[in-house]
Amino acid sequence: MPSPVATDAAPTTLQPPGRHATRWLILAVICVAQLTVILDNTVLNVAIPSLTKEMGATTADVQWMINAYSLVQSGLLLTAGNSADRYGRKKMLAVGLVLFGLASLGAALAQSPGQLIAARAGMGVGGALLVTTTLAVVMQIFDDEERPKAIGIWSSVNSLGFAAGPLIGGALLDRFWWGSLFLVNLPVAVIAVAAVVTLVPESKSRGGERPDLLGALLSMIGMVGVVFAIISGPRDGWLSGQVLISAAIGIAGLALFAGWELHTPHPMLDMHFFRNRRFIGAVSGGILVAFGMGGSMFLLTQHLQLVLGYGPLDAGLRMAPLAVTVILINFTGLGARLMPKFGTPGMIITGMSLLAAGLAAISVLGGHSYGGMLTGLIVMGIGVALAMPTMANAIMSAIPPAKAGVGAGVNGTLMEFGQGLGVAVLGAVLNIRFTALLPLVAAGAGSLSAALARTHTAAERTAVQDAFASGIGTSQLVGAAAVFLGGLLAAVLLRRAERTGQDQGAPEAQGGQEATGAATASGAPGTPPGMPHGPEAAAAAAE
Numbered sequence: 001m002p003s004p005v006a007t008d009a010a011p012t013t014l015q016p017p018g019r020h021a022t023r024w025l026i027l028a029v030i031c032v033a034q035l036t037v038i039l040d041n042t043v044l045n046v047a048i049p050s051l052t053k054e055m056g057a058t059t060a061d062v063q064w065m066i067n068a069y070s071l072v073q074s075g076l077l078l079t080a081g082n083s084a085d086r087y088g089r090k091k092m093l094a095v096g097l098v099l100f101g102l103a104s105l106g107a108a109l110a111q112s113p114g115q116l117i118a119a120r121a122g123m124g125v126g127g128a129l130l131v132t133t134t135l136a137v138v139m140q141i142f143d144d145e146e147r148p149k150a151i152g153i154w155s156s157v158n159s160l161g162f163a164a165g166p167l168i169g170g171a172l173l174d175r176f177w178w179g180s181l182f183l184v185n186l187p188v189a190v191i192a193v194a195a196v197v198t199l200v201p202e203s204k205s206r207g208g209e210r211p212d213l214l215g216a217l218l219s220m221i222g223m224v225g226v227v228f229a230i231i232s233g234p235r236d237g238w239l240s241g242q243v244l245i246s247a248a249i250g251i252a253g254l255a256l257f258a259g260w261e262l263h264t265p266h267p268m269l270d271m272h273f274f275r276n277r278r279f280i281g282a283v284s285g286g287i288l289v290a291f292g293m294g295g296s297m298f299l300l301t302q303h304l305q306l307v308l309g310y311g312p313l314d315a316g317l318r319m320a321p322l323a324v325t326v327i328l329i330n331f332t333g334l335g336a337r338l339m340p341k342f343g344t345p346g347m348i349i350t351g352m353s354l355l356a357a358g359l360a361a362i363s364v365l366g367g368h369s370y371g372g373m374l375t376g377l378i379v380m381g382i383g384v385a386l387a388m389p390t391m392a393n394a395i396m397s398a399i400p401p402a403k404a405g406v407g408a409g410v411n412g413t414l415m416e417f418g419q420g421l422g423v424a425v426l427g428a429v430l431n432i433r434f435t436a437l438l439p440l441v442a443a444g445a446g447s448l449s450a451a452l453a454r455t456h457t458a459a460e461r462t463a464v465q466d467a468f469a470s471g472i473g474t475s476q477l478v479g480a481a482a483v484f485l486g487g488l489l490a491a492v493l494l495r496r497a498e499r500t501g502q503d504q505g506a507p508e509a510q511g512g513q514e515a516t517g518a519a520t521a522s523g524a525p526g527t528p529p530g531m532p533h534g535p536e537a538a539a540a541a542a543e
Contacts, residue, residue: 022199023141027150029195030134031157033097036185037127038161040069043169044120047178051116054178061113067231068117072124073131074416075224079216081132081409082268086211088204089136089405094196096129101189108179119182128412135408139396140203148339151396152330152389158415159326159384162297166316205402212268218257219268223413225250230420238428269406273399277500281493282394283414285348288486289387290418292355292479295426296380299472300362300373307469308370321374325381335386344394345491345498351387352487355380356480363476367469387487394494425482426475433471438464 044066051057051065084092103122110116135154142150172180229247236242261267273279297319304315329335339347358380365372392411399407455461 023146023150026141026195026199027138027153029192029199030093030137031154032188033093033130033192033196034134034154034157035161035164036100036188037073037130038158039165039168040123040127040182040185042162042165043181044069047169047173047181050173050178051113055113055116057113061117063235064117065113065120067228068120069124069127070231070416071224071227072121073127074227074413075220076125076128077132077223077412077416078219078269078406078409080128081136081405081407081412082212082216084129084133084136084405084408085205085403088202089133089140090196090200090202091204092129092405093133093137093200094193096126096133097189097193097196098126099123100126100130101186101193104182104185104189108182110179131412132405132408135392135396135411136404137200139401139404139407141201146336148389148393149330149333149336151393152333152335152385155389155392156323156327156330156385158388159323159381162323164320164323167313167320170313170316205404210266212261212264212266215257215260215264215268218253218260220253222250222253222255222257223416225253227416227420230424233424238424269410270403276398277493277497278394279398281345281348281490281497282391282398283410284493285352285387285486285490286391286395286411286414287418287421288483288490289352289355289384289391290415291422291425291486292359292483293384293422294419295422295479296359296362296476298423299426299430299475300377303366303373303469303472304370307465307472308368318370318373319377322377322381322384325378326385329382329385330389335389338386339390343498344390345494347390348387348394348494349487349491351383351385351390352483352490354383355387356383356484356487358383359476359480359483363473363480367473391490422479426479429475429478430468430471433474434467437467437470 048062051062055061057065080092080096100123103119103126106122107116107119110119135151138150138154139147168184169181172184225246225248227250229243229250232240232246233243258271261269261271300319301315304310304318310318335347342350358376358378360376361379362373362376366374366376395411396404396407399410455464
């Protein structure tokens with residue numbers, strides 16, 4: 001019986017996912033590659049004064065230097081994942097590292113704002129390939145028993161990157177020029193490429209299908225439009241023409257993308273996945289965890305600097321306990337050991353409840369004291385460590401392994417969307433509360449610093465800072481409520497999915513359309529229902 005998965009004519013050598021002898025070394029390599037991608041989301045923020053002075057960059061230039069990376073990356077995540085499934089995950093991982101390294105070199109050598117913006121966009125292309133292929137490779141080389149711990153470690157790298165970005169950037173700028181922020185990526189890229197070529201096994205699943213070029217274009221237009229509106233809203237106003245036009249283009253692009261994917265014979269993203277309660281539950285929970293994390297990081301950075309008076313480097317150090325907590329829990333495997341006891345729904349509701357409790361603790365206890373904030377950060381870290389890897393695993397296991405790249409693209413896309421939405425919504429709540437408390441001072445000020453400039457006495461300045469702190473506290477409570485309710489929704493959907501047999505694998509509508517790209521041999525746990533077992537599964541495995 002011929003395999004439904006296209007393979008090359010050459011004999012295949014890839015083993016089914018299991019105990020690869022070098023699996024943990026491979027994980028270390030791809031985590032380092034992933035770390036560089038996450039670092040470059042935040043590291044440039046500390047270089048803004050240097051760029052403004054040395055390049056003569058305008059405010060608009062600086063905004064595009066920062067946003068070009070995230071816009072391109074978010075727009076290409078689904079396309080990058082689809083390309084990895086089609087052309088080979090190892091191959092696309094190596095290509096992503098090469099592109100990221102070359103673009104980093106271009107950024108370090110840039111002589112004008114335009115050159116740096118173009119280089120950052122190039123880094124976004126490489127970053128999209130790395131985000132999708134690293135998670136797809138984790139799914140490929142680890143079996144069901146070890147996969148939760150491996151995904152937990154992979155997920156911890158995201159938290160480490162966001163926390164370490166400002167710290168590493170500040171340390172480099174203390175000794176070197178701003179280009180050093182990008183030069184550090186070069187040795188990482190070179191070593192990672194060599195390790196990937198040597199260690200990572202190849203797999204691909206879709207060589208026989210025609211590329212979905214229109215789907216790729218529509219997904220890029222939709223995601224870039226929506227993300228650009230979210231980024232621009234706080235700066236330009238949510239009802240400004242630029243934001244409304246961008247949002248309309250993005251929503252229209254995503255709607256056309258969904259319609260096209262439902263009717264094309266070879267879709268980039270099978271929309272029938274959205275009939276799977278397990279997939280929907282994991283996606284909704286993932287968006288709201290990213291919502292809480294993205295919004296809270298945005299608020300806490302302002303709180304530490306503008307209310308408690310810490311400098312950028314000190315503020316970064318005081319945010320670190322959140323990332324350290326996540327790393328300790330996932331690197332020790334605590335979350336993976338709790339998974340069999342609590343189950344996926346139990347892990348998600350526990351993790352998201354703790355994340356909500358941490359946000360509430362920061363709101364109630366951390367208004368004027370870092371001690372109270374520290375308690376909230378640690379509780380948040382425990383919640384993130386339990387919930388985020390569980391949801392990533394749930395999303396990936398709800399999609400056939402043959403489409404692991406697309407699954408990773410979905411996971412990355414919802415993280416980008418959730419974080420942007422958290423910044424937008426919680427930032428809006430902050431501004432509404434701040435303006436309501438001090439309408440004559442805050443209205444039209446646009447920022448705390450602008451409002452402080454309108455004050456004349458120490459008492460007035462204290463009142464402004466108190467109002468701003470109150471606005472941040474209210475925003476954190478809104479975020480806590482959203483995360484907690486999201487956890488309940490995700491847990492209910494996942495529990496129902498388990499009861500109705502949608503615990504693993506593709507939705508019923510998927511049927512036997514695709515075999516796994518990394519099938520589990522001998523009917524091992526986690527083989528999707530209806531997929532071949534044993535020798536048939538091995539024969540159906542991709543290259």
